[in-house]
Amino acid sequence: MLVKRPPTDRPVFGQTTGGEHINPSLQPDRAVSRILRKKDMDAFLESVKAFGSLYGPRQVGPNQYQLMPVGDVAPVSAECRRTILPPKKFLIPARDDLCHFSADTGYRAAEVYTGERVILFGLHACDIHALVTLDLVFNGKYPDPRYLARRQALAVIGFSGTAPDGNCFCHAMGTSHADRGFDLFLTDIGDEYLVRIGSSLGDDMMRARVDLFGQVEREHIDAYKERSDRRQTQFDDTVVEDLPQILELEHDSPIWRELSERCFGCGACAAVCPTCYCYDVVDLVGTDGITGRRVRQWDCCLFQNFAEMSGGFNPRPNRTDRIKHRYYHKQVHFVERFGRPSCVGCGRCVEACPAEISLKDVIAAIRGRSG
Amino acid sequence: MLAEKDIIYRADPHRPSPARLVGVQPLAPEHALFQFRFEDPKENERWTHRPGQFVMVSVVGTGEAPISICSSPSRRGVIELCVRNTGRVTSALHRLKEGAIVGLRGPYGNGYPVEKMKGQDILIVAGGLGMAPLRSLVWYVLDNRSDFGHVSLLYGTRTPEDVLFKGEIAGLVGRGDLETHLTVDKLVEDGQPWPHDVGVVTGLFKYVKDRVDPTRAYAAVTGPPIMYRFVLRELLALGFGKDRILMSLERRMKCGIGKCSHCAVGYKYTCIHGPIFTYWDAMNLPEMI
Amino acid sequence: MAKPRVGIFGLTSCAGDQLVVVNLEDELLDIVGAIDLRSFIMAASHPVEDEFDVALVEGSVVTGEDEERVKDIRAKSKLLGAIGTCAVWGGIPGALNHVGRNTLYQAVYGTEEDLFKAREARPLRDVVKVDFSLSGCPVEKHQLVQALLSLLHGDLPSFPTVPVCQDCRFKENVCLLKTKGQLCLGPVTAGGCLARCPSHNIGCEGCHGPLDEVNFAAEAALLEEKGLPRERIARVVRNFAHQADLARIM
Numbered sequence: 001m002l003v004k005r006p007p008t009d010r011p012v013f014g015q016t017t018g019g020e021h022i023n024p025s026l027q028p029d030r031a032v033s034r035i036l037r038k039k040d041m042d043a044f045l046e047s048v049k050a051f052g053s054l055y056g057p058r059q060v061g062p063n064q065y066q067l068m069p070v071g072d073v074a075p076v077s078a079e080c081r082r083t084i085l086p087p088k089k090f091l092i093p094a095r096d097d098l099c100h101f102s103a104d105t106g107y108r109a110a111e112v113y114t115g116e117r118v119i120l121f122g123l124h125a126c127d128i129h130a131l132v133t134l135d136l137v138f139n140g141k142y143p144d145p146r147y148l149a150r151r152q153a154l155a156v157i158g159f160s161g162t163a164p165d166g167n168c169f170c171h172a173m174g175t176s177h178a179d180r181g182f183d184l185f186l187t188d189i190g191d192e193y194l195v196r197i198g199s200s201l202g203d204d205m206m207r208a209r210v211d212l213f214g215q216v217e218r219e220h221i222d223a224y225k226e227r228s229d230r231r232q233t234q235f236d237d238t239v240v241e242d243l244p245q246i247l248e249l250e251h252d253s254p255i256w257r258e259l260s261e262r263c264f265g266c267g268a269c270a271a272v273c274p275t276c277y278c279y280d281v282v283d284l285v286g287t288d289g290i291t292g293r294r295v296r297q298w299d300c301c302l303f304q305n306f307a308e309m310s311g312g313f314n315p316r317p318n319r320t321d322r323i324k325h326r327y328y329h330k331q332v333h334f335v336e337r338f339g340r341p342s343c344v345g346c347g348r349c350v351e352a353c354p355a356e357i358s359l360k361d362v363i364a365a366i367r368g369r370s371g
Numbered sequence: 372m373l374a375e376k377d378i379i380y381r382a383d384p385h386r387p388s389p390a391r392l393v394g395v396q397p398l399a400p401e402h403a404l405f406q407f408r409f410e411d412p413k414e415n416e417r418w419t420h421r422p423g424q425f426v427m428v429s430v431v432g433t434g435e436a437p438i439s440i441c442s443s444p445s446r447r448g449v450i451e452l453c454v455r456n457t458g459r460v461t462s463a464l465h466r467l468k469e470g471a472i473v474g475l476r477g478p479y480g481n482g483y484p485v486e487k488m489k490g491q492d493i494l495i496v497a498g499g500l501g502m503a504p505l506r507s508l509v510w511y512v513l514d515n516r517s518d519f520g521h522v523s524l525l526y527g528t529r530t531p532e533d534v535l536f537k538g539e540i541a542g543l544v545g546r547g548d549l550e551t552h553l554t555v556d557k558l559v560e561d562g563q564p565w566p567h568d569v570g571v572v573t574g575l576f577k578y579v580k581d582r583v584d585p586t587r588a589y590a591a592v593t594g595p596p597i598m599y600r601f602v603l604r605e606l607l608a609l610g611f612g613k614d615r616i617l618m619s620l621e622r623r624m625k626c627g628i629g630k631c632s633h634c635a636v637g638y639k640y641t642c643i644h645g646p647i648f649t650y651w652d653a654m655n656l657p658e659m660i
Numbered sequence: 661m662a663k664p665r666v667g668i669f670g671l672t673s674c675a676g677d678q679l680v681v682v683n684l685e686d687e688l689l690d691i692v693g694a695i696d697l698r699s700f701i702m703a704a705s706h707p708v709e710d711e712f713d714v715a716l717v718e719g720s721v722v723t724g725e726d727e728e729r730v731k732d733i734r735a736k737s738k739l740l741g742a743i744g745t746c747a748v749w750g751g752i753p754g755a756l757n758h759v760g761r762n763t764l765y766q767a768v769y770g771t772e773e774d775l776f777k778a779r780e781a782r783p784l785r786d787v788v789k790v791d792f793s794l795s796g797c798p799v800e801k802h803q804l805v806q807a808l809l810s811l812l813h814g815d816l817p818s819f820p821t822v823p824v825c826q827d828c829r830f831k832e833n834v835c836l837l838k839t840k841g842q843l844c845l846g847p848v849t850a851g852g853c854l855a856r857c858p859s860h861n862i863g864c865e866g867c868h869g870p871l872d873e874v875n876f877a878a879e880a881a882l883l884e885e886k887g888l889p890r891e892r893i894a895r896v897v898r899n900f901a902h903q904a905d906l907a908r909i910m
Contacts, residue, residue, distance in 0.1 A: 061834040084832040094830040098385045103431050106389030106410075107474045109382070141643070142384040142628035251657070264875045266847035267822065271829035278632040280820060281385075281625045285432040285809045287690040292432055296385075298830070299631070303822055304873045307633060309623045310436070310458020313596075315636065319873065325635070333638030352829070354837045354847055355878055433815050459815055466814060 034206055034213040035220055036186065036193045045070065045121065047209040051201070052117030052155060055090075057083050067120060078161050078188070080122060081168065082348050086274030087120055087127050088134060091150045092298070098146070098281065099294040107294065112149035119155040126168075126346040128158050128182050129175035130274030136338050137277055155201055156181065161188030164234050167347030169360055171235035175344040189223040238360050239367065243341075244332040250366050251324075259362065260320040262355050267300035269349035269357075270326070275342040276300070301326050327362065384628050387429045387474025388414055392467055393449060398535045399528075401456045402500065403465060404441070406449040407475055420444050421482025422507035423591075423619060423647045427627040428452060428460070429474030430467065436460035437624040437634075439646070440478060441503040443510030450475065453503035453535060479627040480646045483508055483591060483617060492520040492583045496602050498527050498572055498594020502535045504619045504646075505593050509543070516548050520587065523550040523579045527572030527598070530559050552578050572598060573605045585610035593619040603650060616650035664713040664812065667699035669733055671726040672753055672781065673719030676798035677744035678702045681716075687805050694812055712737040714811055720746040720753045720781040727787055734788040741792045741817070742784045743804070745900050748795040749869040754781035754902035781902070792817045797867035797900060800852050821871055823847055824864050827855035836863050841886040843896060848874035869901040 036044060048054055054070040057080035065080040067087065097110040123131075131154075138147035158178055170176040178185060183202030186193040195213065197203050206213055270276040280299035285292040299306060302322050308314040316322045334342040343359070350358045394406035407428075409415045420440055429435040436458065442451035456465045467473070485508075493512055497505045505524075512519050524543065528534050534553070543551045552575040554568035568574055572594070590606050592599065599618065606616050622634035622641040634641035637656035639648070648656075670678055682703055684691065699707035715737035721727050734740055745751040756764055757780045766772055784790050794807050794817065807817035824846035828835070836842040836858055844863035846855070850871050857864050870876070880893050 060832070061839065064834045064839070066832050084834070085829070098383070099387075101429075101431050101474075104472060106431060106472050107387050107429065109386040112383075137630060140629060142630070144385070144630065145383050146385075261875070262878050264847035264879055265823075265871075265873070266825040268825050268829055268835070268847075271826060277630065279625065279630070280633075281435065281631070282818075282820070283429075283432050283434045284806060285813045287687050287805075287809065289694060289809065289812050290432075294385075297820070298826070299625075299633075299820070300822070300826070301632065301635075303820075304871070305821055307623050307635075309621065310461065315622070319875070328637070329632070329635060333635070336638040352835065352838070354825075354835060355882060356838075432813050459818060463815060 032197060033216050034195045034197065035216055036195050036213055038188075038191060038193065040212040041193070044209055044212050048119060048121070048157070048205055050208065051205055052119045052153075054119045054121060056121040060084075067122075070121065077122070081162050081165055082124070082346055082351065084348075084352075085272060086346065086348065087123060087131060087154075087156075088274055088277070090118055090120065090154060091131075091134060091138075091147055092277060092279070092296075095295055095297045096146065097293050098296045101283065101292055101294060103290045110146075110293075112145050113153060114149070115153065117153050117155055118150075119157060121157045122159045123156055123182070124162070124170075124346070125158065125160060125178040126170040126173075126175045126344040127274055128156060128178040128185075129170075129344045130346070131156070132181045133275045133338075133340070133342050133344065134277060155183045157202075157205075158182040158185035160186070161193075165347070166236070167350040167358070167360075168235065168345065169238050169347065170345035171232075172238040172240045173341060173343055173345035176231070176235070187224065187227070189220060189227055192220065192223075194220060194224050238363050240331075240341075240363065243363065244335050246367060247328060247332050253366065255362070255365050256324045257320050259357065260318070260323050262357055263302070263319060263323055264355050265302045265304070265319050265322070266354060267302050268352040268354060270300040270302065271298060272348040272352045274344060274346055274348065275330070278306075301329065384476070385626065387427065387435070387476040389472050390450075390475040392469055392471045392473060395467075395469055398453060398537075399533050401465075402533075402535060403454060403456075404536075405452045405454055405464060405467075407452070407473065408449055409475065410472070415448075418447075418450065420450075420478035421485060422511045423482040423504050423617075424478035424480045425504075425627070425646060426450065426452070426475050426477035427479065427624070428464070429476075430460055430463040431472060431474065433463040434460050435474070435625070437479070437621075437627055437642070439504035439507075439619065441506045443507050443514060445511050445514035453500070453506070455500050477627065479642055481644065483647055485511065488589045489518045490520065490587075492588035493522045494579065494583050494588055494590040494606075495522070495524045496526075496572060496590060496592040496594070496606075497524070498598040498602075499529070499533065500535070501593030501595070501598075501619070502526060503593075505591060506536060506539075508591055509549075513549060520584075521550070521582050522548070523552070523583065525552050525554075525572055525575040525579070527554045527556070527575070527594075529556045531555055531563060531565050532559060550579060550582065571601065573601045576605050576609070580609055583609070585612070585615070589615050589617060591617045591619075606650075613651040613654065614649045618648050618650060618653060620646045620648055620653075622646075663694060663696040665698050665711060666695045667707070667709065667712040667715045667733065667737070668697070668702070669699065669715060669717045669729070670702070671717065671719030671730060671747070671784075672722035673744065673746045673751070675702060675718065677718040677747075677796075680798045680801055680804055684801060684805060691805070691808050691812075695808075709736065714739045714741065716741050716743045717784060718744045718747055720750045720783060721787050722753050722778050722781045724777045724779075730784055730788050739791045739811070739816075740784070740788065741794060741807070741811075742790045743794045743799050745795045745797040745867060745869050746781070747784045748793045749901040750781045750783045750903065751797065751869075751900055754783075755899050757781060757902045758898070783903075794819075795850055795868045796852060800854075803852050819852060822851045823871055824849045824851045824853065824855050824858065824868070826851050827853070828858050831855060831859055833858055836861065837882075843883055843888055843893065845879070845896065848876055848879055865896055866900050 055067045056070045057065040057077045058068040060066050065083045067083050099107040101107045138144040183199040185196040278299045279296045281296050283294050307316050330343045331341050389410040390407040393408050396404040425437050425439040427435050428438050438452045441453045454461050456462050495505050592602050624634045625631040627642045629640045629643035699709050715733045742748045810817045837844040842863040845866035846864040849866040850868040883893050
């Protein structure tokens with residue numbers, strides 16, 4: 001007897017979704033990819049607004065973009081390589097109430113996000129990988145419901161249509177392409193976008209304006225492959241394959257001290273990092289002196305007292321220790337804990353650093369022979 | 372869109388449960404024993420921990436701090452914390468009166484590997500406040516005494532006044548099933564009654580070294596950083612394997628659940644991979660001691 | 661429980677921090693109701709000065725009277741808090757400390773006779789023990805309220821020691837230093853202001869004073885690379901915190 005079940009909500013490109021066990025009549029219109037003409041983009045985005053609050057990159061300065069609500073004017077900025085803040089601002093706000101407290105009854109958890117769906121348009125593959133990386137941290141043995149509520153309300157429309165710049169090193173980090181973590185993913189293949197459908201919701205979004213979408217023809221497949229081949233050559237690749245091992249060997253390299261002489265310790269790199277999640281927690285008493293809020297706010301391991309204990313002992317008292325800790329945490333320790341680095345090569349830290357420190361240069365230096 | 376579909380919503384692990392301070396006993400200058408019970412009886416029933424684990428304790432409106440549990444899971448009823456008045460939260464704790472409501476969550480951390488320690492000799496070495504997490508282990512071992520081989524406790528403090536749990540420790544001295552030796556760095560005044568050793572804690576090793584078989588023993592060591600250096604050397608000289616020396620580590624913590632990253636040492640988070648680390652772990656982690 | 665006895669005092673300063681207290685419209689009544697405000701000349705006559713649980717002191721120590729005054733307040737107070745950048749760092753009165761008081765005197769009054777017994781401006785902690793500090797020129801209203809509420813709760817005020825950049829990044833401001841090459845002391849200055857000036861396209865002048873451990877040398881070198889003269893950088897740095905690591909800048 002055939003097992004009757006609805007079609008899986010996440011077909012995977014190039015694979016069947018369950019083979020012969022699924023009644024073929026239940027997937028009459030299997031959707032993996034579609035074609036959207038560039039001129040139809042604005043109309044499509046307009047229809048997406050029916051699914052939630054739509055955000056997209058908007059230019060706020062020369063080469064500076066923010067993920068902002070999409071108003072009547074489509075903000076879609078094909079030139080946007082990276083937004084100032086990454087999508088994490090939607091998941092772990094810079095300041096967020098964890099609990100409310102009262103002297104008589106103790107703490108109760110603050111409400112989790114119950115607002116409408118937030119649709120992020122224009123995320124590049126690196127940022128999608130970053131979301132999947134944050135999921136690793138905020139799930140685990142102690143899932144964080146505040147994060148997860150916001151995460152569940154997040155829809156992702158990925159976008160690839162920008163050539164990498166000198167600060168991009170996603171290719172080296174293995175994050176230049178995303179196969180999961182999105183509802184829709186648009187790839188610029190010339191006059192059209194190849195739209196990959198990654199979820200049930202993405203499929204609904206496509207079907208809401210099914211008239212705008214065409215079938216994938218041979219020419220589109222060839223155009224995609226041609227683009228893919230071209231893209232391989234656009235990255236000047238930093239080699240990171242065995243970076244954890246090299247970093248372990250260069251733990252005492254003078255490079256770390258030299259770096260600390262240039263670094264201001266301002267924490268801009270961590271604030272803009274799509275996977276930096278360190279946080280501080282403080283209790284703020286209200287004017288009644290009895291009730292108040294417990295607030296979680298972004299913190300940064302480069303700040304001097306980040307690890308300082310109440311007795312005054314600081315395991316990382318100087319900047320050299322802290323810079324090293326930050327690099328090792330992302331490139332070595334995260335690999336040991338989760339099997340991959342937490343860096344996704346988005347280049348934001350390079351772009352944000354007022355001291356002009358580039359992670360790419362640091363990696364190149366650490367791989368160099370002078371050490 | 373979530374990468375992992377089957378996420379189970381649970382209560383926010385950041386939310387402390389209301390608990391009441393049911394007893395405070397001064398132990399030594401700036402040190403006191405705090406006894407807590409959850410407001411919800413069901414939570415008291417459910418509560419279980421391993422020796423060496425810690426809780427996050429909140430003084431309402433002041434903030435939260437990690438404190439190791441010093442009561443044994445084999446003695447149920449109240450959760451006991453021995454706290455030194457050293458920072459913002461701990462000094463607020465010391466100001467609390469019996470009956471006050473606090474927040475508690477946990478237990479967190481790995482605790483001592485008591486299953487692996489079964490059938491083995493146990494050498495417990497405590498310095499100063501290091502007695503707090505080890506007290507939990509001492510009573511756990513004594514309450515399950517037949518599970519273990521030879522058990523000894525070496526405890527050093529600065530002066531006789533600084534001995535924590537004085538009455539209890541006095542009761543342990545002379546017990547047939549536990550070999551207890553005490554020492555102080557110095558006596559406060561000459562002629563002070565102190566029928567024990569004077570000198571560093573490593574001076575006590577001479578009493579037990581012939582009774583412990585290091586190849587089938589675990590050493591649990593907790594104390595100030597300076598103590599580790601000498602105790603570790605002594606233990607290695609006795610023939611203890613590096614993975615048979617268990618240390619309890621303290622770090623700044625904000626979440627206790629492996630996220631906020633304040634307690635990260637190397638690739639380990641003190642809160643979830645610790646606070647009990649073997650010397651082998653410690654050797655390979657930067658900034659460990 | 662008896663209300664905590666509080667005194668608010670000013671040494672050499674513009675009284676701007678005391679003014680912030682008076683201007684706490686929304687919270688003032690709650691706070692004043694919860695404390696026993698014994699001495700606050702700016703707001704009430706007839707101060708009672710015997711003992712204080714908490715003294716908040718504004719201003720830097722410039723004259724002999726300042727020094728005597730703050731020592732006297734210290735002796736009468738259980739806790740003493742430095743409020744405002746003058747009290748915490750020496751502030752603007754110390755901006756020209758490196759020139760020397762005699763020279764300044766001569767330039768301003770045309771005489772070397774020391775009419776005011778003024779010396780180099782010093783922060784409170786150079787003279788008395790300070791239990792907590794709240795910098796800012798003037799102090800931030802929200803931080804002052806939080807500090808007072810912490811004290812009422814029985815805790816010492818405590819604020820994250822993070823640079824101005826942190827809030828600038830939260831707000832997704834375009835970085836003035838990096839993108840526009842403007843003189844901005846954000847990376848080396850204690851935050852708390854919610855990046856007020858950079859959010860209005862004005863480079864941070866460091867009014868909260870430096871963080872405990874800052875890399876002035878690197879920022880000065882960078883600004884010089886961007887074409888800003890060292891003397892100008894040093895002048896801006898000295899404006900609020902004359903003890904900043906000038907030796908390494910100049």
